[in-house]
Amino acid sequence: MRRIELPRQLAVRAEQLTERIAGTAGEARTSEAKGLWKHTTHRRELVTPLRALLNEMAHGNRCCMYCGDDLSTDIDHFEPVAENPLRTFDWLNHLLSCTACNSSCKRDQFPRDPETGDPLLIDPTTEDPFDHLYLSLDTGLYRGLTEKGRQTERVCGLNRDDLPEARCIARDGVVMCVEGWLSGREKGDHRKMAIAVRTVRNQPFADVAQFMLRQALLPKASVAFAFDLGEEILRHLRDPELRAALLI
Numbered sequence: 752m753r754r755i756e757l758p759r760q761l762a763v764r765a766e767q768l769t770e771r772i773a774g775t776a777g778e779a780r781t782s783e784a785k786g787l788w789k790h791t792t793h794r795r796e797l798v799t800p801l802r803a804l805l806n807e808m809a810h811g812n813r814c815c816m817y818c819g820d821d822l823s824t825d826i827d828h829f830e831p832v833a834e835n836p837l838r839t840f841d842w843l844n845h846l847l848s849c850t851a852c853n854s855s856c857k858r859d860q861f862p863r864d865p866e867t868g869d870p871l872l873i874d875p876t877t878e879d880p881f882d883h884l885y886l887s888l889d890t891g892l893y894r895g896l897t898e899k900g901r902q903t904e905r906v907c908g909l910n911r912d913d914l915p916e917a918r919c920i921a922r923d924g925v926v927m928c929v930e931g932w933l934s935g936r937e938k939g940d941h942r943k944m945a946i947a948v949r950t951v952r953n954q955p956f957a958d959v960a961q962f963m964l965r966q967a968l969l970p971k972a973s974v975a976f977a978f979d980l981g982e983e984i985l986r987h988l989r990d991p992e993l994r995a996a997l998l999i
Contacts, residue, residue, distance in 0.1 A: 752808060752809075752810065752816070752875045752876050753808070753876070754808060754842075754843070754876040754877075755804050755807060755808055757804070757842040758800075761797060761800055761801065761842075762842070764796065764797050764840075765797060765840035765841070765842060766840075768787050768793065768797070768839075768840045769837060769839070769840050769841070771783070771787065772784045772787065772836055772837055772839060772840075773837060780836045780837075781832060781833055781836045783836070784832050784836035784837075784839040785832055785836075785839075787839070787840075788832070788839055788840075797840070798826065801826060801842070801845055802824075802826055802847070805826060805845060805846070805847035806847065808847070808876070809823065809847045810952075810957040810958065810961070810999055811952065811953055811954055811955060811956070811957030811958075812953050812954070812955065812957075813847065814847075814955065814956065814957050814958070815847065815848050815849035815852055816846040816847050816848060816875050816876075817846070817848055817849075817852040817857070817903070817907040817909070818849060818851070818852050818907060818908070818909050818911075818914055819914075819918070819955070819956040819957065819958040819959070820849045820851070820852075820914070820917070820955060820956070821954075821955035821956070822849075822955075823847050823848055823849040823850075824849075824850065825847070825848045825849065825850055825852075825853040825854070826845050826846070826847065826848070827845070827846045827847070827848035827852065827853045827857065828844055828845065829844050829845070829846055829870075829872070829874055830844055830861055830870070831858075831859040831860075831861050832859075833859045834859065834861050843876075846874070846875070846876070851908070851911070852907045852908070855908075856906065856907050856908040856911070857872075857906050857907050860906045862902045862906065864898075870899075871898055871899050871902040871903075872899065872902060872903050872906060872907075873899055873900065873903045880900075880903075880958070881961075881962060881965055882896070882897070883895065883896055883897045883899045883900030883903065884896060884900045884903065884904065884909075885900075886918065886958075886959065886962045888919075888922055888959075888962075888963065888966075888975055888976060888977075888978050888981065889919075889977060889978045890915055890919070891914070891915030891916060891917070891918035891919040891922070892910050892915050893909040893910055917955065917956055918956050918959050920956075921954055921955060921956035921957075921959040921960070922959050922963070922978070924950070924951070924954055925951055925959065925960045925963060925984070926980055926984050928947040928948075928950050928951045929947070929951075929984060929987050929988070929993065931943060931944075931946070931947040932944050932947035932948065932993060932996070933987060933993075935947065936992075944996075948996045948997060951997055952997070952999065957999070960997060961998070961999055963975075963976075963984075963988055964988055964994060964997055964998055967985055967988035967989050967994075968989065972985055973985065
């Protein structure tokens with residue numbers, strides 16, 4: 752996921768507010784940061800435009816950058832304000848999040864490697880989540896491949912409530928859209944092909960389609976596609992033209 756460059760006007764405003772936070776000493780610094788973030792004027796002039804940029808960056812229909820749920824509205828501070836108030840207005844510290852990930856699960860949690868101090872949460876704007884997480888296409892459950900993946904799954908509750916089932920529904924949606932795309936290509940119906948691509952790209956849990964596309968070219972892809980219609984869809988997801996249309 753590519754982070755959009757922050758427009759100069761917004762960057763200057765963020766720097767000014769960060770300077771105000773830096774000028775506050777001791778324990779009052781966190782309170783000052785939170786107050787500025789919630790201030791009506793700053794929300795209108797800075798926070799709202801930041802959210803619009805994150806909406807543009809997000810996959811699918813404003814998918815949460817942690818769990819993949821759609822229509823997300825929150826700006827999460829990757830490194831929490833309580834942990835580092837000086838990063839409250841740091842554009843590189845902002846991710847689009849659903850309310851559940853932001854307020855119910857992650858909150859102020861920010862695990863670090865005990866030896867290096869590096870964050871043990873995945874930042875999807877700087878690394879590929881699939882280097883750390885494996886998605887079972889059969890169950891919709893995420894499993895950590897690394898300590899960073901395991902901590903992200905735990906802290907953000909990636910397997911909470913109905914998320915696994917929703918990912919399975921997204922998987923089935925990919926299957927149906929691929930079939931529609933293939934039918935459109937066979938008939939020369941470019942409109943049908945375009946609708947199928949748009950649906951996959953904009954559906955909730957857009958991460959499911961991207962995982963399927965990446966897995967399709969791996970040597971043991973058949974293991975990942977061990978679900979109903981999996982073998983058939985695997986063959987189609989290796990089609991170069993289809994891959995070029997669907998990969999983000």
